[in-house]
Amino acid sequence: MSQVEKLLKYQEADSRLLKVEQKLNSSDERKKYMQSRAYLNKAAEKLDQIEAKAKELKNAAERVNARYAELAETLKDFENLDELAGEGNALSFYKRSAQGLAEDLRALKAELNSLVTSMKEQAEEYQALKKSVIAAQKEYPVLQAAFKKYKDEVQREADGITAELKVLAKDIDGDVLKKYQAKRSERVFPILCKLKDDVCPMCGTSLSLAEREKLSGGQVIECENCHRFLYK
Ligand SMILES: [Zn+2]
Numbered sequence: 001m002s003q004v005e006k007l008l009k010y011q012e013a014d015s016r017l018l019k020v021e022q023k024l025n026s027s028d029e030r031k032k033y034m035q036s037r038a039y040l041n042k043a044a045e046k047l048d049q050i051e052a053k054a055k056e057l058k059n060a061a062e063r064v065n066a067r068y069a070e071l072a073e074t075l076k077d078f079e080n081l082d083e084l085a086g087e088g089n090a091l092s093f094y095k096r097s098a099q100g101l102a103e104d105l106r107a108l109k110a111e112l113n114s115l116v117t118s119m120k121e122q123a124e125e126y127q128a129l130k131k132s133v134i135a136a137q138k139e140y141p142v143l144q145a146a147f148k149k150y151k152d153e154v155q156r157e158a159d160g161i162t163a164e165l166k167v168l169a170k171d172i173d174g175d176v177l178k179k180y181q182a183k184r185s186e187r188v189f190p191i192l193c194k195l196k197d198d199v200c201p202m203c204g205t206s207l208s209l210a211e212r213e214k215l216s217g218g219q220v221i222e223c224e225n226c227h228r229f230l231y232k
Contacts, residue, residue, distance in 0.1 A: 033147035
């Protein structure tokens with residue numbers, strides 16, 4: 001058997017190994033497990049955000065409280081309004097002051113209302129998230145076990161092919177195999193291709209005269225564009 005034939009045989013087994021790897025990566029078991037994991041990670045981030053927002057709301061509530069205390073203090077001035085108003089033209093001053101106070105209180109009430117709305121929304125969001133996280137946490141180990149089971153099955157299949165490849169590799173030139181493995185790890189596949197109409201069948205690059213002569217002489221060359229091995 002020529003080196004090309006041996007390498008083709010190796011590549012055939014290797015293509016089965018590749019399919020097995022792809023099967024695992026595109027499996028429902030993996031997808032569901034990865035989704036669940038990503039969801040739980042995201043939920044942790046979301047919880048941090050809710051916590052930060054809750055802190056903000058607490059600070060805002062404290063500000064409203066402090067502002068209310070200030071206004072209440074000002075209101076005390078009005079307790080002795082009768083006496084104060086008696087002293088000249090102070091009445092119009094207190095009237096203006098009372099109007100200002102009423103405006104401040106209205107603004108404070110609006111701020112308080114929006115704060116209460118935000119707090120309600122936050123509480124609802126937190127409850128919904130909590131419910132969904134608890135469900136996801138329950139489901140996660142089930143999905144993880146299912147993925148592991150599937151992965152182990154696929155691994156056994158892959159181990160069988162890897163053993164086959166090991167035997168086939170013994171017949172292949174060490175340097176050639178090294179180059180082949182390097183390309184394989186770069187996700188180039190297939191690696192060894194039969195020349196078609198004097199162009200690389202994978203990327204369509206045409207060959208020089210010298211290269212074509214080499215190929216006719218039974219040699220293997222490397223496509224200068226996609227770096228696959230070409231033979232004739
Ligand atoms: Zn090519």
